[in-house]
Amino acid sequence: MGRGKFKSKPTGHRQFSTPEDLLAGTSTRPRTFSKKEAEYDEVEEEIVESSEEESGDESEGQDEKKKGIQGIIEIENPNLVKPKTLKARDIDIGKTTELSRREREEIEKQRARERYMRLQEQGKTEEARKDLERLALIREQRAEAAKKREEERAENRRRWQPANDLFEAKQVMLLIVPELLWSLHFKVLV
Template sequence: MGRGKFKGKPTGRRNFSTPEEMIAGTSARPRTFKQEQAEDEVRDESGEEEESEEEEIERSKGTQGIIETANPNLVRPKNLKAKDADLDKTPELSRREREEIEKQKAHERYMRLQEQGKTEQARKRFRASEFDKAAKS
């Protein structure tokens, strides 16, 4: 039965193999390490032609070999050189900047119309000023 949430303190200690254990083959290293070493030795003994053929034929695991998709995150943006840059081309404004400019233009247009007396607010002010003049006289 478990003794609780945490492990005891002496976990995770390193086990170093002695030279005698390494020679005898009873070291703490995993067995796959020995297999990889043996494969490397066999590859070294075989010719270079076979080695290049093995590198070309790599099987991918699972559906990776069947479905090949381009990862859009791996595509790096192309850098423009200074000589290729077009100085006459103006950069496109963002939506917020474009809306801000439109808002300012609309306000200026409204103020011009108000000075000419063509807006409802200007007409109301004009009527109110006439009413005040009539009341004073």
């Protein structure tokens, strides 16, 4: 919400005509708009026709002389795009268009990138060699760590084997002794 007395944006209700409204003639759009447009088109056609007649008269006469230096020196602007109208039969389908400098550079850059990636996959680049050396070193370290862990587990099993046997014996005793005591208790009572 803005501050102040006045609204910051126009909030009027906008109303658009649908194609059905236009065809039915119930549009809120003023009817004079289409009349003005038709008048404008007629005036424009008259101007084009009169200019064609005038240009035809001039082409029959002498060519207009250029004044000053323009008459002496012919200047051709390389940046000026000359409109070329070609007929369908005059178009050379086999003609190849020359690429612009930027397009050529972009294509060369893509090819170089693809070539580099191909060499990278084959391991022929310096960066790929370094990566492979690093990978071999990491694999070697992981193999050593796995071997060390396995040795530690084996030693722990050896060290704790007597304790494990004792623990298992104790567990068995805890299961058997209550049953023996219970059975002895009933024998005494009976």
